[in-house]
Amino acid sequence: MPSKATIDRVQAGKDQLQFITCGSVDDGKSTLIGRLLHDSKVIYEDQLAALARDSAKHGTTGNDVDFALLVDGLEAEREQGITIDVAYRFFTTLRRSFMVADTPGHEQYTRNMATGASNAQLAIILIDARKGVLVQTKRHSFICSLLGIRHVVLAVNKIDLVKYNKERFDRIVGDYMAFAAGLGFTSVVPIPISARYGDNVINQSDKTKWYQGPCLLDYLESIDIQSDVARQVFRFPVQWVNRPNLDFRGYAGSVASGSISAGDEIVVAASGRTTRVKRIVAQDGNLPRADAGDAVTITLEDEIDIGRGDLLARPNERPEVTDQFAAHLIWMDNDPLVAGRNYILRIGTRTGVAGSITAIKHRIDVNTREHLAARKLSLNEIGFCNVATALPVAFDPYEVNRKTGSFIVIDRFTNRTVGAGMIAFPLRRATNTATAF
Amino acid sequence: MQQSGCRVVRSCLLLRQGYRPKRKRCAKWHLTNNNSVSKKNHMLPKHLRRLEAESIEIMREVVAGFKNPVMLYSIGKDSSVMLHVAIKAFYPAKLPFPLLHVDTTWKFREMITFRDETAKRLGVELIVHVNKEGLERGINPIDSGSALHTRVMKTDALKQALDLYQFDAAFGGARRDEEKSRAKERIFSFRSAGHVWDPRNQRPELWNLFNTQLLQGETMRVFAMSNWTELDIWEYIMLEKIPVVPLYFAKQRPVVRRSGATIMVDDKRLRLQSNEMPEMRMIRFRTLGCYPLSGAIDSDATTIEDIVAEMHTATVSERQGRLIDTDEAASMEKKKWEGYF
Ligand SMILES: Nc1nc2c(ncn2[C@@H]2O[C@H](COP(=O)(O)OP(=O)(O)O)[C@@H](O)[C@H]2O)c(=O)[nH]1
Numbered sequence: 001m002p003s004k005a006t007i008d009r010v011q012a013g014k015d016q017l018q019f020i021t022c023g024s025v026d027d028g029k030s031t032l033i034g035r036l037l038h039d040s041k042v043i044y045e046d047q048l049a050a051l052a053r054d055s056a057k058h059g060t061t062g063n064d065v066d067f068a069l070l071v072d073g074l075e076a077e078r079e080q081g082i083t084i085d086v087a088y089r090f091f092t093t094l095r096r097s098f099m100v101a102d103t104p105g106h107e108q109y110t111r112n113m114a115t116g117a118s119n120a121q122l123a124i125i126l127i128d129a130r131k132g133v134l135v136q137t138k139r140h141s142f143i144c145s146l147l148g149i150r151h152v153v154l155a156v157n158k159i160d161l162v163k164y165n166k167e168r169f170d171r172i173v174g175d176y177m178a179f180a181a182g183l184g185f186t187s188v189v190p191i192p193i194s195a196r197y198g199d200n201v202i203n204q205s206d207k208t209k210w211y212q213g214p215c216l217l218d219y220l221e222s223i224d225i226q227s228d229v230a231r232q233v234f235r236f237p238v239q240w241v242n243r244p245n246l247d248f249r250g251y252a253g254s255v256a257s258g259s260i261s262a263g264d265e266i267v268v269a270a271s272g273r274t275t276r277v278k279r280i281v282a283q284d285g286n287l288p289r290a291d292a293g294d295a296v297t298i299t300l301e302d303e304i305d306i307g308r309g310d311l312l313a314r315p316n317e318r319p320e321v322t323d324q325f326a327a328h329l330i331w332m333d334n335d336p337l338v339a340g341r342n343y344i345l346r347i348g349t350r351t352g353v354a355g356s357i358t359a360i361k362h363r364i365d366v367n368t369r370e371h372l373a374a375r376k377l378s379l380n381e382i383g384f385c386n387v388a389t390a391l392p393v394a395f396d397p398y399e400v401n402r403k404t405g406s407f408i409v410i411d412r413f414t415n416r417t418v419g420a421g422m423i424a425f426p427l428r429r430a431t432n433t434a435t436a437f
Numbered sequence: 438m439q440q441s442g443c444r445v446v447r448s449c450l451l452l453r454q455g456y457r458p459k460r461k462r463c464a465k466w467h468l469t470n471n472n473s474v475s476k477k478n479h480m481l482p483k484h485l486r487r488l489e490a491e492s493i494e495i496m497r498e499v500v501a502g503f504k505n506p507v508m509l510y511s512i513g514k515d516s517s518v519m520l521h522v523a524i525k526a527f528y529p530a531k532l533p534f535p536l537l538h539v540d541t542t543w544k545f546r547e548m549i550t551f552r553d554e555t556a557k558r559l560g561v562e563l564i565v566h567v568n569k570e571g572l573e574r575g576i577n578p579i580d581s582g583s584a585l586h587t588r589v590m591k592t593d594a595l596k597q598a599l600d601l602y603q604f605d606a607a608f609g610g611a612r613r614d615e616e617k618s619r620a621k622e623r624i625f626s627f628r629s630a631g632h633v634w635d636p637r638n639q640r641p642e643l644w645n646l647f648n649t650q651l652l653q654g655e656t657m658r659v660f661a662m663s664n665w666t667e668l669d670i671w672e673y674i675m676l677e678k679i680p681v682v683p684l685y686f687a688k689q690r691p692v693v694r695r696s697g698a699t700i701m702v703d704d705k706r707l708r709l710q711s712n713e714m715p716e717m718r719m720i721r722f723r724t725l726g727c728y729p730l731s732g733a734i735d736s737d738a739t740t741i742e743d744i745v746a747e748m749h750t751a752t753v754s755e756r757q758g759r760l761i762d763t764d765e766a767a768s769m770e771k772k773k774w775e776g777y778f
Contacts, residue, residue, distance in 0.1 A: 088613050090666045092666065254493075282525070403644065
């Protein structure tokens, strides 16, 4: 039966991979993404017809279809011929569904790259085969590493323009590996491609017989992103208290990492109070357990004081709780960061936290990774800072947990998001916290 | 199941000062169900579970972070999924916000029937808003043209309703995969006073740490379904057995060809030209809007399974049938600047 087959096919399911593409202007990012969308048939006939029209008008590829125009979004940037923001694209194959954060390669847009990288599990770093590893390549790699990306594809693009030359490819790979050694990537997979002509993108190219590895899409479909969060310890930031009447008090939130089952013992990080999970409530019935990523509502055995912003954990695996910590900070606003000034922080579901950056220990040159003395942080600069909060907050180091180790900085007057932080370590333990029970 | 809490509020903007229709909140804090045994006979596949959980998280964030949210309900498939997910998000509490339908008065009749039935079936509060002034001036998609009609009856009407009820956050069902200019849209899309959208003035969104702070007069549009694709929507509808407007399913319907599109003759207001002869064709719709602006496709897909199978092999995008987009390449972006979504 065809309908049964359709249901089975959908239910067999697939997982999702979020990745980011990084490269300098004209390295071929848009062309590559356009080709992935096109060849995986996300682009429909009417869009192709529009593309053919647009290619004639704005294209850079002569009489050929310019795939880059498939992904250039806003009118303003189309006129300027540059990409000015983060765009999210989707395509799907039988094995995986993909979400691509497409970020611009401009010097001043560290902010956008960090945004795109913050939820990505993998980065495709593009290199123009004619130019090799550039200072921008190093910057992009550093930002990916800082934001916690552990898997990199080094896409050596425009391989057609260097006559599919193996030595050229090997030299670039060698240069990159030497540089990337200190960045903590778990895997770096180099692939020679031509985004424009499709070599090694969807299919193995017969022009690079010397290359034995997978083509790009095969690799993206098969890379093991063993949900790292599943293996981490249990963390549950309480997002909203669900209290429809006197008989029900549930704590709604998304499991940040690990898993929890009914009956398990939990602790409220800030207060140190412990109790057990009574039920994991869902519309379809109670669930026996909830895993990382699940959005659930839990009820507890005892009535203890819990509200939005509390972080729940297991008693033997507690997060840090403190009002002072050290963190990497990416500045995202035109007004520079001023040490000592008050800001609003958001850490997990804890919003509206009064805080200040008490000291800028050093600024990091994104190109060389050099540490420089700094009194302020300007737009797109990255610093290592001490942060103090008015109340103790619960967190994990960002390296250990991206969900519970990140925070944003909000300006108190404009409400703009002015900074993004990744916590490195606590500076002192909070004194007013009951850690025993 | 408690159903009497449902109430349909019809509002028209009276320009007289100080007029504000009363909106009675339904008994939203009622339990919708008691201790239930799992009636689930399937597990959602991983990618749909992720999408559902992400949308739930966003919806809860809005309820925790804003004073007076509303869900824009357009009756279409995306709205159906959004509403279905929302009910899960707040279970066992009732939906903690009303639905708002901006009615241009040119929707398919079956859409309106479906809308009212849905509100009743789910026991949710529904506000229907019409731009009365536009109606009085006789703005319509046929004589006024799609651009003016959309601006007055949709964009202006939406802004009127948001101002009238002073909603500070409005959920929309738009997806990033729908159209190029939407690929860059934030999940929390910031609008300065007067509902102005400026792509250069959007807040960076890192991790799941949304910035929900607003100053007086500022509002937020929240696209909780941003990362769903059209295929995800249909697959989810199929597995969760979500009711949708019957117009999505193929059936013999009376149609004419107009401006290269297949338009259904839904009522007399279409005013047939002498060369237009309605014929019965097996058609369905991939997107629904004002009927004179919605193009049908030829299809034999009479069940959700058929639609999903058709989607797996579709060669034309869903927006092709939507006449408001074809004006010019960047028309959707222009509409956004004006405040349409
Ligand atoms: N020969 C060749 N040209 C390419 C390739 N990839 C991209 N290009 C061209 O390089 C130019 C810049 O590409 P684009 O995708 O717009 O770069 P972006 O700025 O990184 O998005 C365009 O003219 C492309 O057609 C490739 O693999 N080979």
